[in-house]
Amino acid sequence: MKFFADTADIDAIRDLSEAGLLDGVTTNPSLIMKSGRDIWEVTKEICDIVDGPVSAETVSLDVDGMVAEGRKLAKIADNIAVKVPLTLNGLKACKLLRGEGHMVNVTLCFSANQALLAAKAGATFISPFIGRLDDINMDGMELIQDIRTIYDNYGFETQILAASVRSVNHITEAARIGADVVTAPPAVLQKMADHPLTDKGLDAFLADWKKTGQSIL
Numbered sequence: 001m002k003f004f005a006d007t008a009d010i011d012a013i014r015d016l017s018e019a020g021l022l023d024g025v026t027t028n029p030s031l032i033m034k035s036g037r038d039i040w041e042v043t044k045e046i047c048d049i050v051d052g053p054v055s056a057e058t059v060s061l062d063v064d065g066m067v068a069e070g071r072k073l074a075k076i077a078d079n080i081a082v083k084v085p086l087t088l089n090g091l092k093a094c095k096l097l098r099g100e101g102h103m104v105n106v107t108l109c110f111s112a113n114q115a116l117l118a119a120k121a122g123a124t125f126i127s128p129f130i131g132r133l134d135d136i137n138m139d140g141m142e143l144i145q146d147i148r149t150i151y152d153n154y155g156f157e158t159q160i161l162a163a164s165v166r167s168v169n170h171i172t173e174a175a176r177i178g179a180d181v182v183t184a185p186p187a188v189l190q191k192m193a194d195h196p197l198t199d200k201g202l203d204a205f206l207a208d209w210k211k212t213g214q215s216i217l
């Protein structure tokens, strides 16, 4: 499973990247706003840190606008994945941008049928939003499972990018189902390393080590 960081926070991206934990990054207009940075500057900086796909989102609603924005975003670096929304226009833009050789991440997916259409349009990634479905009392993980089944039934190569991840349990479940990628806020990715028994065990080992009076270095 690949890990993408869902953020435009350069320090967090650098930290995860140095730990060898990062396969890519996803951004969206809200995350760019939160960073307080210029989209071109911050996206270029992210692409310089991370070798894998970096999603940058279009904001037009018409096909021509999305394609023009996608082409411009793709010029930032070779590892840009153009993000388009899951609308009919977004699917048309996806097909055109894929035809030009760009990676495309189709975002804001909330149903298996939408995911099926994105695969037909040749999307590189489909982004089903788990947390936002859970927020309205629906089952985000059931959607990941449905998309996995459908893509496997027909051999679609579109990668399932589990998005809108809110907890470490979301990551475990998405991995169990076989999502290709998970994108999560840096804090959630970091929490994957935590376990109270690890902390307790480490405390006990260090206390015993102190009693030996020895040193390693």
Ligand code: E4P
Pocket: 006, 026, 027, 028, 107, 127, 129, 131, 132, 163, 164, 165, 183
């Ligand atoms: C990823 O590409 C999405 O933009 C992101 O995961 C949305 O997450 P949110 O629902 O927490 O805003």
